[in-house]
Amino acid sequence: MSLNSADIKRIAHLARIEVSDTEAEATLTKLTGILGLIEQMQAVDTKGIIPMSHSQDVTQRLREDVVTETNQRELFQSIAPAVEGGLYLVPKVIE
Amino acid sequence: MEWEVVIGLETHTQLQTKTKIFSGASTAFGSEPNTQACVVSLALPGVLPVLNKEAVKCAIKFGLAVNAEIASRSVFARKNYFYPDLPKGYQISQYELPVVGKGSMTIQVGSGDKAYEKVINITRAHLEEDAGKSVHGAQEGMSGIDLNRAGTPLLEIVTEPDMRSAAEAVAYAKKLHDLVQWIGICDGNMQEGSFRCDVNVSVRPKGSEKLGTRREIKNLNSFKFMQQAIEYETRWQIETLEDGGTIQQATVLFNPDTGETRAMRSKEEANDYRYFPDPDLLPLAISESDISTVKADMPELPEAMKARFEAQYGLAHYDANALTSSRGTADYFVSTVEAGSDAKLAANWVMGSVSAKLNAEDKEISASPISPSALASLIKRIQDGTISNNAAKQVFEAMWAGEGDADSIIESKGLKQVSDSGAIEAIVDEVLAANVAMVEEFKAGKEKAFNALVGQAMKASKGKANPAQVNEILKKKLGA
Numbered sequence: 001m002s003l004n005s006a007d008i009k010r011i012a013h014l015a016r017i018e019v020s021d022t023e024a025e026a027t028l029t030k031l032t033g034i035l036g037l038i039e040q041m042q043a044v045d046t047k048g049i050i051p052m053s054h055s056q057d058v059t060q061r062l063r064e065d066v067v068t069e070t071n072q073r074e075l076f077q078s079i080a081p082a083v084e085g086g087l088y089l090v091p092k093v094i095e
Numbered sequence: 096m097e098w099e100v101v102i103g104l105e106t107h108t109q110l111q112t113k114t115k116i117f118s119g120a121s122t123a124f125g126s127e128p129n130t131q132a133c134v135v136s137l138a139l140p141g142v143l144p145v146l147n148k149e150a151v152k153c154a155i156k157f158g159l160a161v162n163a164e165i166a167s168r169s170v171f172a173r174k175n176y177f178y179p180d181l182p183k184g185y186q187i188s189q190y191e192l193p194v195v196g197k198g199s200m201t202i203q204v205g206s207g208d209k210a211y212e213k214v215i216n217i218t219r220a221h222l223e224e225d226a227g228k229s230v231h232g233a234q235e236g237m238s239g240i241d242l243n244r245a246g247t248p249l250l251e252i253v254t255e256p257d258m259r260s261a262a263e264a265v266a267y268a269k270k271l272h273d274l275v276q277w278i279g280i281c282d283g284n285m286q287e288g289s290f291r292c293d294v295n296v297s298v299r300p301k302g303s304e305k306l307g308t309r310r311e312i313k314n315l316n317s318f319k320f321m322q323q324a325i326e327y328e329t330r331w332q333i334e335t336l337e338d339g340g341t342i343q344q345a346t347v348l349f350n351p352d353t354g355e356t357r358a359m360r361s362k363e364e365a366n367d368y369r370y371f372p373d374p375d376l377l378p379l380a381i382s383e384s385d386i387s388t389v390k391a392d393m394p395e396l397p398e399a400m401k402a403r404f405e406a407q408y409g410l411a412h413y414d415a416n417a418l419t420s421s422r423g424t425a426d427y428f429v430s431t432v433e434a435g436s437d438a439k440l441a442a443n444w445v446m447g448s449v450s451a452k453l454n455a456e457d458k459e460i461s462a463s464p465i466s467p468s469a470l471a472s473l474i475k476r477i478q479d480g481t482i483s484n485n486a487a488k489q490v491f492e493a494m495w496a497g498e499g500d501a502d503s504i505i506e507s508k509g510l511k512q513v514s515d516s517g518a519i520e521a522i523v524d525e526v527l528a529a530n531v532a533m534v535e536e537f538k539a540g541k542e543k544a545f546n547a548l549v550g551q552a553m554k555a556s557k558g559k560a561n562p563a564q565v566n567e568i569l570k571k572k573l574g575a
Contacts, residue, residue, distance in 0.1 A: 014367055016177055016184075053170040053192070053372035059380035065112050065149035068119030069133035076137060077129070086128035087239030090179040093229050 003031055096337070097301040100329045101309075102264045102294060103256035106271060107249050108281040109225065109289040110153040116224050116248035117144030117187065124287050132227075132242035138182035143375055146171075150248040153280040154194045154222055155381065155389045157250060160278050160396055161217050163198025165386055171222075171376040174368045179240050180227035188251075190370040193221035194379065195250075200274070201398070202266045203416060210413075215267050216255040223249050250280070256295065256306065261325035265318050268292055272318075277397055277422040285316045292316075296325055297342070298332045307332070308342040312349055312356055324349035328356045400425055408438035417446050423460040424450075427467050434471030437478055444470060448491050465494050473501040485558060486510040514561045516568065519552075522560060523568050526551045537573060545569070 005024045008031070012019045019027060073086060082089035115122055118135035135142045158165040172190040198217040203210060225247040230239035252271065258264045272290055275281040282289050292315045297307035312328060315321045327349075332342055347356040395403075397419040404415040418428045424445065431441040449470070453460055465473075473490055476482050482490065482505055493504045505511055513519060527534055530551060537544035552565045 014175070014369065054374065054377050056377070058377055059168075060146050060377040062148040062151060063119070063145040065114050065147050066119065067114050067121045069114075069121070069131075071130040073127075073129045073132070076132070076134075076139075082237070084234055084237075084239065086130070087230055087241055088129070089234060089237045090240055091238070092231070092236050093179055093238045 003028060003035065098298050098333050098336075099301045099303075100259060100261075100325075101256045101297050101299060101306060102258035102260075102325065103309075104252075104254045104258070104264060104267060104295070105293040106252045106268070107225075107291045107293075108252065108275050110150050110248040110250055110280055111282055112147055112149045112153070112248055114147060114149075115246035116147050116150050116222065117246055120246065122247050124284075126243055128230075128239070128241040129243060132245060136182075136227075136242045136245040138184075144187060144373075146376065146379065147248060150222060151194070151379065151381070152389055153248070154220065154250055155386055156278045156280055156393060157220055157252070157275065158195040158198065159386070159390055159393060160274055161195075161198035161200050163217060163220070164196035165381055166192060166194055166196060167381055168192065169194040169221075169379045169381075171373045171379070172370045173373045174223075174370055176368060178226070179238065180229050180242070180245065182227075182242065182245070186224060186226065187373055187376070188223035188370075189221035192378075193219045194381070195220035200267070200270060202263065202270045204260075204263050204266045213257075213263065215257045215263075218253045218255050220250050220252045223251055225249050256297075261322050261329070264294060264325055265322050268321060269318060273421050274397065278393065288316060290316075292321060294321060294325060296328045296332070298329060298336065308344050310342065310345050310347050310356075310358070312347050313359070315349060320349055320351055323351075323354050324356055327354060331356065394422070397422075397425070404438075408432070408442070410438065410442055414442050414446065418442060421460070427460050427463070430467035431471045431474070434468040436471040436474040440474045440477065441471070444474060444491075448488070452495055464497060465491070469494060469500060476501055476505060480514055480561060481505065481512060482510050483512050483558065483562060486512065509559075511559065512561050513556055513559045514564060516564060519556070519560050519564050519568055522555050523552050523565065523572060526555055527572060534573070545573070 005021075005028055008019065008024045008028050012024070012027075077083045077086075077088070080088050110116075112122060114120060115133075115136065118133050120133040120136055121131045123131065135144060155165055157163075169189060170192040171187050173185040174188045174190070175185045177184055195217075196219055198220075200215050200217060202213055202215055204213060205211065225244050227240055227242040227245035230241060254267065258267060272283050272285075275290070276283040284290070294312045294315060295309045296312060297309035299305060299307040310328065310332070312324050315324055328347070335342060343358075345358040347358050349356050401412075401415045401419045404410045404418060405412060410418070417424075419425050427449075428441060428445050431445065432438050449460070449463060449465070452458075453463060473487060473494065476490075477484060477487050486505070489508065489510060490501055490504045493499070493508070494501060498504055499507075526548060530548060533544045533547055533551075537548070548569055549562070549565055552569065553560055553562060556565075
C-alpha cells in the first residue's frame with residue numbers, strides 16, 4: 001500500500017490537524033516507512049492467532065454502579081472560555 | 096412494477112444505571128446543565144474510563160432475553176468524529192467484537208384474521224456511551240453545550256434487514272420497547288430520549304434478491320412518527336425510481352409537521368470514523384458464571400409466561416399474547432388470579448373494561464384506580480351468582496369512580512341478583528299472563544318469541560333476575 005500527499009491531507013483533515021505542504025511531505029516519508037514495516041510483518045503467518053486488542057493480556061476491571069462524583073460545575077467552568085446559564089458556549093453548530 | 100420495501104432498525108436504549116458507563120457521575124434526567132458532568136464526561140486530560148458493572152449486566156440480560164450469543168470476550172473501540180457535544184473527539188463504542196451477538200425475537204403483526212407472527216433476527220447489540228446535548232439560541236452566534244448526558248450508557252440493538260412493511264417495523268419496535276422495560280434495563284421513556292430508533296429503508300423490485308440503496312431515517316422517538324416516516328420514505332423512493340432516478344445513500348430526518356423525510360446536509364466524509372481498539376480499556380471478559388448469576392436474577396420472560404398462561408389457565412393464544420404485552424399488564428392479571436378470580440374471567444376483564452378505561456384516560460395499568468384484589472372481589476361476585484354481568488359493569492364503573500368496594504356498591508345500588516326460584520317463578524307467571532300473543536307465537540314455532548319473553552321477565556325484575564334461572568323456569572312453564 002502506498003500513500004500520496006493527498007492521502008496525508010485527508011487524514012490530517014479527519015483528525016483536524018493542520019499540516020503545511022512541507023509538513024505533509026515529511027509526514028508522507030515517515031508514514032510510508034511505518035507502512036513498509038507493516039508490510040514486512042504481513043509476511044508472518046498469523047493464521048489461527050486471535051488478534052490482541054491490548055498490549056497486555058489482562059481483562060477489564062469493573063466498577064460498582066455507585067455515584068461517586070459531586071457537582072463541581074463552578075470549578076470546571078472557571079477555566080472555560082465562555083459559559084452561560086450553566087452551558088459551555090461554543091461557536092454555533094449548524095446541522 | 097411491484098415493489099418490496101426492506102427495513103432494518105438500529106435502536107439506542109438508555110440503560111437504567113445510577114451512574115455513567117465509564118465514571119461515577121449520576122445519570123439522573125432533568126438536572127441543571129453540567130451539574131452531572133465530571134472530569135471524565137468533560138474529557139479533561141489524563142482521565143481514564145472505568146467500566147460500570149451494571150451496564151454489562153444489562154447487556155447480558157438483553158442477550159439472554161433474545162437468545163443471543165454473549166461474547167466471552169468483547170472489545171471497546173474509539174469511533175472518531177468531531178462535534179462539540181463530544182469533547183473527547185471520539186465516542187467509546189464497540190465495533191468488531193460486540194458484547195451481544197446474533198439473536199432473535201418473534202413479533203406479532205396486525206390483528207384479527209390478518210394477524211401473523213414473524214421472527215426478526217438481531218444482528219448484534221453493543222455497549223457505548225451517549226453524547227452530550229447542544230442547545231441552540233442561548234446566545235447569538237453561539238451554541239450551548241450540556242454534558243450531563245455525555246457518558247450515559249447505551250445498548251445499541253441492530254436487526255437484520257428482515258422487515259417488509261412499516262407495520263412490521265413498528266411491531267418490532269413496540270415489542271423491543273416492551274421487552275427492555277420487562278427485563279428492567281431501560282425505562283422506555285421516548286420523550287426523554289431513553290429509546291430512540293434509526294430506521295434503514297430501501298426498496299427493490301418484488302422477487303429481487305439484491306438489496307436496494309438504503310436511506311437511514313434518524314432519531315425517531317414515537318411509533319406514530321416511525322409509521323409515517325417509513326410510509327413517506329417508501330413512497331418517495333418508489334416514485335424516484337419509477338421516474339428514472341436513483342437513490343443516493345443518505346441520512347434523513349423526519350419532519351412531523353409536514354410528514355416528510357428530508358436528507359440532512361451530508362457531513363463531509365462523515366462515515367470515515369477510523370475505529371480502533373481503545374487503549375484505555377482492556378477487553379471485557381464475561382464468564383459462564385457471570386451469565387448464570389444474571390440469569391438467576393431475570394424475571395420470567397414474556398414468551399415463557401405466554402406459554403404458561405395458555406397451559407396453566409387455558410387461555411387462548413391471542414389472549415395470552417395481549418396479557419403479556421407489558422410486564423405491568425401481566426403482573427396485574429396474575430395478581431387478580433392470585434386474589435381468587437377465575438383466570439378466564441380475569442383475562443376478559445383486564446383486556447376488556449380495564450384496558451378500555453386506561454386507554455380512554457391515557458393511564459398506565461399501574462395507575463389503575465381498581466387494584467387487582469378489588470377486581471378479583473368483583474369477579475368473585477359474578478362467579479358466585481350474586482350479580483349478573485350487566486350489573487357487574489355498573490359496579491365496575493362505580494369502583495373506577497372511587498365509590499367503594501364491590502360488595503358495598505352492590506349493596507347500596509341494590510344490584511344483587513334474584514336467584515330465589517319462587518320469586519322468579521312469580522315474575523315469569525306474570526309475564527306469561529301479560530303476553531299471551533307472544534306465547535302463542537312461540538307455540539306456533541317462532542323461536543324468537545322465547546327470547547322476547549326472557550327479555551320481558553328480565554325487565555320485570557329490573558334486571559336483577561338470574562338470567563340462567565329465568566331461562567330454565569320459562570322453558571319448564573312453556574313445556575319447551
